[in-house]
Amino acid sequence: xxxxxxxxxxxxxxxxxxxxxxxxxxxxxxxxxxxxxxxxxxxxxxxxxxxxxxxxxxxxxxxxxxxxxxxxxxxxxxxxxxxxxxxxxxxxxxxxxxxxxxxxxxxxxxxxxxxxxxxxxxxxxxxxxxxxxxxxxxxxxxxxxxxxxxxxxxxxxxxxxxxxxxxxxxxxxxxxxxxxxxxxxxxxxxxxxxxxxxxxxxxxxxxxxxxxxxxxxxxxxxxxxxxxxxxxxxxxxxxxxxxxxxxxxxxxxxxxxxxxxxxxxxxxxxxxxxxxxxxxxxxxxxxxxxxxxxxxxxxxxxxxxxxxxxxxxxxxxxxxxxxxxxxxxxxxxxxxxxxxxxxxxxxxxxxxxxxxxxxxxxxxxxxxxxxxxxxxxxxxxxxxxxxxxxxxxxxxxxxxxxxxxxxxxxxxxxxxxxxxxxxxxxxxxxxxxxxxxxxxxxxxxxxxxxxxxxxxxxxxxxxxxxxxxxxxxxxxxxxxxx
Amino acid sequence: xxxxxxxxxxxxxxxxxxxxxxxxxxxxxxxxxxxxxxxxxxxxxxxxxxxxxxxxxxxxxxxxxxxxxxxxxxxxxxxxxxxxxxxxxxx
Amino acid sequence: xxxxxxxxxxxxxxxxxxxxxxxxxxxxxxxxxxxxxxxxxxxxxxxxxxxxxxxxxxxxxxxxxxxxxxxxxxxxxxxxxxxxxxxxxxxxxxxxxxxxxxxxxxxxxxxxxxxxxxxxxxxxxxxxxxxxxxxxxxxxxxxxxxxxxxxxxxxxxxxxxxxxxxxxxxxxxxxxxxxxxxxxxxxxxxxxxxxxxxxxxxxxxxxxxxxxxxxxxxxxxxxxxxxxxxxxxxxxxxxxxxxxxxxxxxxxxxxxxxxxxxxxxxxxxxxxxxxxxxxxxxxxxxxxxxxxxxxxxxxxxxxxxxxxxxxxxx
Amino acid sequence: xxxxxxxxxxxxxxxxxxxxxxxxxxxxxxxxxxxxxxxxxxxxxxxxxxxxxxxxxxxxxxxxxxxxxxxxxxxxxxxxxxxxxxxxxxxxxxxxxxxxxxxxxxxxxxx
Numbered sequence: 001x002x003x004x005x006x007x008x009x010x011x012x013x014x015x016x017x018x019x020x021x022x023x024x025x026x027x028x029x030x031x032x033x034x035x036x037x038x039x040x041x042x043x044x045x046x047x048x049x050x051x052x053x054x055x056x057x058x059x060x061x062x063x064x065x066x067x068x069x070x071x072x073x074x075x076x077x078x079x080x081x082x083x084x085x086x087x088x089x090x091x092x093x094x095x096x097x098x099x100x101x102x103x104x105x106x107x108x109x110x111x112x113x114x115x116x117x118x119x120x121x122x123x124x125x126x127x128x129x130x131x132x133x134x135x136x137x138x139x140x141x142x143x144x145x146x147x148x149x150x151x152x153x154x155x156x157x158x159x160x161x162x163x164x165x166x167x168x169x170x171x172x173x174x175x176x177x178x179x180x181x182x183x184x185x186x187x188x189x190x191x192x193x194x195x196x197x198x199x200x201x202x203x204x205x206x207x208x209x210x211x212x213x214x215x216x217x218x219x220x221x222x223x224x225x226x227x228x229x230x231x232x233x234x235x236x237x238x239x240x241x242x243x244x245x246x247x248x249x250x251x252x253x254x255x256x257x258x259x260x261x262x263x264x265x266x267x268x269x270x271x272x273x274x275x276x277x278x279x280x281x282x283x284x285x286x287x288x289x290x291x292x293x294x295x296x297x298x299x300x301x302x303x304x305x306x307x308x309x310x311x312x313x314x315x316x317x318x319x320x321x322x323x324x325x326x327x328x329x330x331x332x333x334x335x336x337x338x339x340x341x342x343x344x345x346x347x348x349x350x351x352x353x354x355x356x357x358x359x360x361x362x363x364x365x366x367x368x369x370x371x372x373x374x375x376x377x378x379x380x381x382x383x384x385x386x387x388x389x390x391x392x393x394x395x396x397x398x399x400x401x402x403x404x405x406x407x408x409x410x411x412x413x414x415x416x417x418x419x420x421x422x423x424x425x426x427x428x429x430x431x432x433x434x435x436x437x438x439x440x441x442x443x444x445x446x447x448x449x450x451x452x453x454x455x456x457x458x459x460x461x462x463x464x465x466x467x468x469x470x471x472x473x474x475x476x477x478x479x480x481x482x
Numbered sequence: 483x484x485x486x487x488x489x490x491x492x493x494x495x496x497x498x499x500x501x502x503x504x505x506x507x508x509x510x511x512x513x514x515x516x517x518x519x520x521x522x523x524x525x526x527x528x529x530x531x532x533x534x535x536x537x538x539x540x541x542x543x544x545x546x547x548x549x550x551x552x553x554x555x556x557x558x559x560x561x562x563x564x565x566x567x568x569x570x571x572x573x
Numbered sequence: 574x575x576x577x578x579x580x581x582x583x584x585x586x587x588x589x590x591x592x593x594x595x596x597x598x599x600x601x602x603x604x605x606x607x608x609x610x611x612x613x614x615x616x617x618x619x620x621x622x623x624x625x626x627x628x629x630x631x632x633x634x635x636x637x638x639x640x641x642x643x644x645x646x647x648x649x650x651x652x653x654x655x656x657x658x659x660x661x662x663x664x665x666x667x668x669x670x671x672x673x674x675x676x677x678x679x680x681x682x683x684x685x686x687x688x689x690x691x692x693x694x695x696x697x698x699x700x701x702x703x704x705x706x707x708x709x710x711x712x713x714x715x716x717x718x719x720x721x722x723x724x725x726x727x728x729x730x731x732x733x734x735x736x737x738x739x740x741x742x743x744x745x746x747x748x749x750x751x752x753x754x755x756x757x758x759x760x761x762x763x764x765x766x767x768x769x770x771x772x773x774x775x776x777x778x779x780x781x782x783x784x785x786x787x788x789x790x791x792x793x794x795x796x797x798x799x800x801x802x803x804x805x806x807x808x809x810x811x812x813x814x815x816x817x818x819x820x821x822x823x824x825x826x827x828x829x830x831x832x833x834x835x836x837x838x839x840x841x842x843x844x845x846x847x848x849x850x851x852x853x854x855x856x857x858x859x860x861x862x863x864x865x866x867x868x869x870x871x872x873x874x875x876x877x878x879x880x881x882x883x884x885x886x887x
Numbered sequence: 888x889x890x891x892x893x894x895x896x897x898x899x900x901x902x903x904x905x906x907x908x909x910x911x912x913x914x915x916x917x918x919x920x921x922x923x924x925x926x927x928x929x930x931x932x933x934x935x936x937x938x939x940x941x942x943x944x945x946x947x948x949x950x951x952x953x954x955x956x957x958x959x960x961x962x963x964x965x966x967x968x969x970x971x972x973x974x975x976x977x978x979x980x981x982x983x984x985x986x987x988x989x990x991x992x993x994x995x996x997x998x
Contacts, residue, residue, distance in 0.1 A: 007842035011833050014728065018826050021731075021818045060721040061843040067697045069721045106739055113732050120725060132725045139729060143736040154740060173676075177683055183690025193691040202683035206676075486896050488574035490937070493903035495581045500910035502585070505604050506592065510981070512919050512972050514604050516926050519968050520913060522634070523930035523961050524906055525611045527937050530954065532618045534941060540623030540784035542953060543776065544614055544630045547789075549960040550769055551635040551796050555607060556968030557758070557803055558639045560975045562646040563600070755974060761967045768960070 005049055006058050006073055008042040009081060009123060013115035020108035025101065032108050036089045043085045050078055065186035071123040075473035080122045080249060083334055087241045087341045088115055094345055094452045095234035103147055114140040114238065121246045125187040127175045130250055134171065138164035138214065141243045144235040145227050156226035163213060163223040170210025177203035191257045214247035217308060218278035221301050229297040233348025236293060240300045241341035245333060248307055261314040261322060268312040275308025276413040283420025287427065291357045292347050295424055299383060302417060303336045309410050313401045321404035327471050328397025334470065335382050335390030335460050342456030343379035346372055349449055353442040359428065364436035371450050373432055378457035380425040385418050390463030487535045491528060498524045515559050522552045582619065586612050599645055607638040623784040624711050631792035636869050639799055706850025707781040715786065716854045720843050724832060727825050727861060734821055734868045737875050762804050769797040777862050781851065787858040791865025798870035817871060824864030828857050895940045902936030905929055918984040919976050927969040931962045
């Protein structure tokens with residue numbers, strides 16, 4: 001049974017997809033929740049296995065790389081797998097209450113395929129396998145966006161589809177070039193032979209542009225707000241928390257495995273500039289939205305910018321600072337996943353209470369529906385980066401790393417970005433504190449909806465206390481030299 | 483022998499180009515479909531010769547598939563597209 | 574002489590591609606696109622890639638052409654003609670042109686470097702071919718060495734069908750089928766159906782030793798299903814949700830089942846039992862063929878949701 | 888050069904020329920019906936000649952049968968599609984040109 005926990009990460013969600021397509025409504029739901037439990041258990045088992053034997057690989061079909069495909073469990077993969085398990089299961093619970101039966105019928109298969117895709121990306125150490133994972137992920141995400149079936153979200157879904165396809169083509173072109181140059185698709189094998197020649201830089205350029213397009217980094221972001229803002233609430237949470245992380249994860253993997261931190265600094269600098277632009281532009285746009293979910297969607301755009309700041313700070317000249325930036329980035333990714341999912345769910349609850357999308361209609365909510373505002377606020381604390389949240393710790397580590405390397409410009413950008421995020425979150429609050437006449441005319445969302453939103457937000461705060469626990473899973477390859 | 487195959491191929495490709503011209507020119511949709519049918523058969527012939535020229539037996543399988551599916555387009559066209567536009571024009 | 578042939582093929586390819594992109598008339602564009610598929614099949618053979626040529630012939634000549642023609646019929650039915658191709662002055666067009674040219678330039682730069690593959694995968698493939706259960710290297714890669722990729726690709730196919738269902742704006746089911754009341758057509762098709770099924774199964778069976786396999790066979794099978802539909806045979810089966818989705822997932826379910834069996838015996842995922850790999854590969858491929866055919870066919874069916882013209886029978 | 892080779896080259900070139908003549912007919916003939924005529928004759932005969940030439944040097948009977956099958960399929964397919972198009976054209980009363988007359992100038996009908 002030693003092979004089970006790792007294969008289970010792919011097999012269980014695949015079973016879920018099959019079951020949710022084949023069975024009748026009642027069994028579908030029952031089996032889905034049973035499988036979610038199984039997956040959570042599976043993740044726990046995997047964690048135990050990781051603690052006992054450290055990083056390990058497994059060859060699919062018993063064909064070792066580079067001939068076959070090897071899956072790999074290391075700290076990074078495990079962290080992301082745990083993160084997606086937690087966020088996805090809470091979102092599924094929320095969706096079960098929130099969605100209508102007709103929507104739920106289509107939601108389950110998409111949800112399960114999304115999970116297959118995510119897990120296969122976290123585990124993969126093969127360039128082409130990553131591409132297949134990305135395809136699966138984009139299609140599942142597009143299907144989820146189209147679930148609400150109104151004209152606007154269909155248009156958004158199509159736009160998302162085209163952007164995602166373009167990104168995939170870029171990535172695939174790069175993979176083809178790399179395969180032609182090095183004759184292997186295995187990431188481990190590739191990192192041994194890799195050198196930054198002209199053709200491999202062109203290949204990496206194509207791959208990064210494609211992946212960053214799928215992540216919605218600043219100049220290629222315009223598909224994100226309509227898709228994330230227009231989708232059904234649990235879908236928005238899944239997309240913002242998990243889907244964009246997947247393509248970013250691949251960028252991060254490539255960057256670290258192929259040791260691009262020793263590459264000319266201009267590449268890292270470019271990534272940093274894109275990130276800064278995203279932070280400022282996303283924050284500015286979020287400040288000017290009138291639709292609550294669009295505020296949250298633009299905030300995702302800004303948060304992606306922070307992740308991009310890792311790259312200029314990864315350098316082989318100062319391993320300690322570089323490691324700090326890496327840790328900080330991972331922590332921010334995790335905190336954002338939890339907080340943004342919580343925020344979207346809370347925003348969905350608020351919209352459910354008022355029945356309107358407009359920010360003005362939030363007036364009076366903090367008096368009558370304090371629990372939902374509280375959930376939104378807790379998530380906001382982590383997004384803004386106030387202590388003691390996970391977001392704060394991540395930002396702090398990144399700032400520390402920037403100061404150690406005396407790259408002050410990024411510190412400035414982070415501070416400005418935090419101010420902007422504080423501004424757009426408090427702006428939402430200011431609407432809720434307005435007094436209204438006529439008392440409680442808001443609808444009451446079911447407690448399950450409220451508590452699932454709250455639990456995610458609380459988790460994002462708790463991450464601030466448990467940061468070291470998570471970061472210990474990461475390889476400490478760059479030993480502290482000071 | 484190979485040069486003979488090549489000569490044949492060149493003539494076939496010229497024929498294919500003429501078919502393309504008819505598709506471009508029209509004027510009726512039916513003309514375009516018929517030209518496409520002819521280029522399809524030419525393609526089958528080209529594949530058969532490729533099979534000999536490059537010693538690639540799978541090219542014959544490709545030709546077989548192409549021959550089988552050649553009339554699908556014509557059937558779909560007559561059944562779906564053509565009659566329809568005429569009716570629209572009348573009304 | 575051979576260079577002349579290659580040059581002509583490349584010219585025709587480029588010409589057809591630009592014609593189908595820039596022509597004002599949709600019908601012409603569709604016809605050129607179908608022809609492009611044909612020429613591509615020729616080019617793939619020329620490049621010694623018969624597997625891809627086979628797939629291109631099956632998909633390009635069969636299902637793509639029909640889908641495009643059908644879309645055209647729909648546009649006519651709803652008089653929903655898309656806006657004409659704009660004049661070339663638009664900044665977007667120039668942006669696309671410049672970035673396209675940039676991509677081509679970069680690619681040309683990248684491949685101008687001499688290649689020195691560090692790992693000779695093809696040698697490894699041929700060394701392990703005897704243990705893979707099949708003798709055709711591509712089938713061995715697709716269904717044994719890298720079967721995990723194929724498993725996920727099949728999931729992508731199922732998902733694509735599901736997305737197509739979701740992107741459709743209405744929930745209405747396909748209408749009663751229209752068909753051509755032509756006796757010769759029906760007589761010929763009676764001859765053709767068994768032929769197409771036979772060829773599909775032949776491609777599946779041949780896949781173990783020569784180009785062919787589940788994807789090609791599935792595409793040919795889909796063409797047979799479409800023919801069934803076009804001449805008005807019963808397709809009630811496809812309108813039943815259970816059968817529709819059951820057909821989609823049949824291949825994937827079989828694949829997952831066979832793949833996870835070894836987990837119970839303490840072997841890695843997707844390991845075939847010793848010396849039985851050939852049989853299991855064939856089994857999986859059979860399931861995949863049926864599912865792929867069914868998925869492609871239901872993509873076609875999904876586009877049939879609004880009533881077409883009522884044709885006066887003669 | 889053996890007699891077989893001469894026969895083969897004759898068949899190949901003749902077949903290819905038949906295709907060319909068919910395409911020429913498709914371009915030169917005045918209306919839809921006559922174009923169908925040009926098409927169906929040409930590709931049946933052209934492909935037939937080429938298949939005959941190829942059969943002369945195949946090694947197995949199975950392969951020869953396969954080639955013949957392909958020819959047969961193409962024949963049926965082109966006859967069928969020719970028939971369908973003519974049938975539909977007749978139903979839509981597309982005019983037939985009289986001898987010496989050329990088709991009046993038509994705008995492409997789908998625009």
